[in-house]
Amino acid sequence: MRFLPLTDADRADMLKTIGAASVDDLFCDVPASARQKGPLPLALGLSEMEVERRLGSMASRNLAPGDVPCFLGAGAYRHHIPAAIDQLLLRGEFLTAYTPYQPEVSQGTLQYLFEFQTQVAMITGMEVANASLYDGATASAEAALMAARVTKRDKILLSGGLHPHYREVTATQARFTHLKVEALAPDPFGIEDLMGRIDSQTACVIVQLPGFFGHLKDYSALAKTCEAQGALLVVAVTEPVALGLIKPPGAMGADIVIGDGASLGVGLNFGGPGLGLMAVREKYVRQMPGRLIGETVDADGKRGWVLTLSTREQHIRREKATSNICTNSGLCALAFSMHMTFLGEAGFTNLAKLNHARAVQLAERLSALKGVKVLPGSFFNEFAVQLPKPATPVVEAMASRRILAGVPVSRFYPSWAEMENLMLIAATETVTDEDMDALIEGLQGVLS
């Protein structure tokens, strides 16, 4: 077995040192009735070549968006990742390190996480960010719990423009704690009234920018209402590339910004792992979940970094911790941070402009299609369209033409009949003119 260095001679030698007759004897504490009897119901180990063949054939049964026109978004966006990033991610000193508990031999991890925290804080317009959570949806649940701790209240108001998975995960968490969730109806037109529902019991309002249905809204007035009522404003960002072009939530007065950073550096991976982002006002930092890296000096007075404010965390505070999170998304944070570094200010803002331009061009072309209505309002790189028939069969028919046309809203809201004809369409910098031609032509065929 290629991963196991011990030889039979080693094993015999070691047993002798231990004073045991066999390895079985080392398992003497296992009750006889619970021991595995006979061989495992698994095949024998395979060589590298055989494993590659087997998994390669499994992978080839998927339609890879890189091979076909792809307009899917709804919380996961396809972007080009510079080649160098993956090469660097594979450096064993990054890949095979544990959580940086020993700072003297973990300055690499600690420095990139400090840079990551800074980048996230900068693009969201917030004061501080943590070193990552699992994904955007779980970050939403964590934000609700955090807001409840800060405000000592329990009512959580969820916008109808918040990603449905974020809404569901937050509601699941609430069901098992004292939190009470009020989830507004899905809001494809961006017309819901949140302000009227905030009261003296509201811990926080969670909204999204750009919204799940694409809308760009200035939440500054909402932030003022929240402040007046003593509630926190939580803004979710599922597409961080947007922050290269639009007003950041911090500038609107957000108290907590959460989101998913998988758009940058991480890639799609069928939706996981994601990269949970959380940035907050500095005064709330002790109520924030997740790891934090801080700057300090070493015994020689040289600048260095350490894990800090750890008394918030489970390994110290146990049942009184801010969260149970331990393993987070370290390597995804590195991928995100590298992508941001490679882009830089000029690259990041231009990437955002490109995305928006592609989406605007696509919206114009779709508006000209008979029976297709682009929902009104502003957007970044994704918007909703109303089709003349149910979206799910349209998307499936398009897929059989090898075009990934969009995401039917009914996949998230199966019991809402009025959502049946709605489809979300995203266009990133990876979409070409030919891709758009194929989409328009395909839709003409499928809708006629």
Next chain:
Amino acid sequence: MTVLRFTNEHEWISFDNGTATVGITDYAAHQLGDIVFIELPEIGKSLAKGGQAAVVESVKAASEVYSPASGSVTAINQAIADQPGQVNDSPEGDGWFYKMSLSAPGELSGLMDKDAYEAYLKTLDH
């Protein structure tokens, strides 16, 4: 005349002319190591004997400070919130946590005096 008493949880309370001052003992401060953060109660907060009054944190540990007696908070030591190291420097002096007016001064009789506390420390496994 000042009365000084100690708890099993290593808080001290000194009572003089109707006002009591509360802090953590030299032993507690030493056990925690360098204190990095202190959360003090709000002035006016009413505390029950044995209820959580404050939180004190070192780099690797966090512990609650329990009120040695019932009453309401009349003053807090903002200086230690700003400079937590003061508690390490002078836990039973300048490093006091808060002052309170006692609602049941009789409770103090159930606490240890200096000699009893020192005897108690000797029983601890350190």
Next chain:
Amino acid sequence: MSPNTFTGNRALVIEEPLIFEQGEPQRSGVDLPQAPEIADRLGGLERQGAIGLPGLAEPECVRHYTRLSQKNFGIDTGFYPLGSCTMKHNPRLNEKAARLPGFAGVHPLQPASTVQGALEAISLLGRWLMDLTGMPAIAMSPAAGAHGELCGLMAIRAAHEDRGDARQIVLVPESAHGTNPATATLCGYQVVSIPANEKGRVDLAALKAKLDNKVAALMLTNPNTCGLFESEILEIAAAVKAAGAYFYCDGANFNAIVGRVKVADLGIDAMHINLHKTFSTPHGGGGPGAGPVVLSERLKAYAPVPFVRAGENGLELVEHCLGDGEKSFGRMKGFHGQFGVMIRSLAYILSMGGNGLWQASSDAVLNANYLLARLSAELTPSFPEGPCMHEALFDDRFLKDTGVTTLDFAKAMIDEGFHPMTMYFPLVVHGALLMEPTETESKQTLDQYVETLLSLARKAKAGGAADDFKAAPRMTPRRRLDETRAARSPVLRWKP
């Protein structure tokens, strides 16, 4: 101490500033076409002013991250016996497989007909994890161990509530990982701690005394955090069941027993499996992991959405609490779980096979017992009476009156080229040193490690070496860091 240099660099270890202290805003490491001029649809919500990000060209970026990597210790660098963390070799085939465009490039919301291979991968891994444990059901979406714990407790609470039984308490041994009590709180439970006995196991009598009709579940790590198998686990399981409670097993240490113990026969109701430990996926400086949870028949119906099932037109995802998912406690993760991590584990299990997995747990336990036997010559084992499982636990009695602490001892190991073991955990012994060698270390490596530790122990015991230990490490990119300063006035980001 190495001599001072003009630059502060030391040959291969080069000082590297923050990215914010380098570059210029107009530079970039990425070529993109210029965005075309369009009439924007931003509704007046354009960003005003610059973000302030630095700009670096590709060679500068590559050098930055290469230099940072050189300040890190990884499994690839050397022996990493961090107890409870299972720092075993991460096969690169796993990485290659996860990067196949048909896996890495797939969007989570494609129609099911276009992702049959991805759904098969999730389903197959789930099948194998059930086979390896003998358990009848599995939840694949939890993102890490602690998230798996939450999944298990949510299923347990949903099951109790379904019967109208509002139990409030979760029992957790004092030796547990901090995630256990934190998870119980996150699931709305009160935590009651149960003590360990002198053999490092749960005190059965104390447990029984605390079991009543208010107890919802017991959370128990097995093998436990002292590296020992809970030998009375069947009695524990029976007592928990008799009290109408559920038995949650923290499977963080499953790597010790894969192929040797049939988990289903231990009487447990739920157990998470850390794919990033037992199944060799990389820790990546703190994630991502994955924490699938195997479930008993009585918890099966409450498993979270989504899950994969066979439909008329192939595999499909059940994404809502409807139909098959009617009793599900709901969704706990965006999309479908840590797919990329699952593919790595699939590659590993295919590589190892049933025979290899059995050999791996055997070697992991053998290696740990070898350390226990040899290091006992100078160090003080906490539970010397019998064999350990995959990790060996020592305490600081051997350092008594030397002036050297567990921390100092561990820091001296760094200069010798070893990553320290886990220190001061579990809390049930004083000054704990918990070592997990894993099965992917050779006898030569273990021997060198043993000789080094024995020599350090002798040096400490000889006396007069305390200052020397306290000055360690000396040869690292940074020496001991001032954590008090970091916590007293936190600097959590760079500022211009």
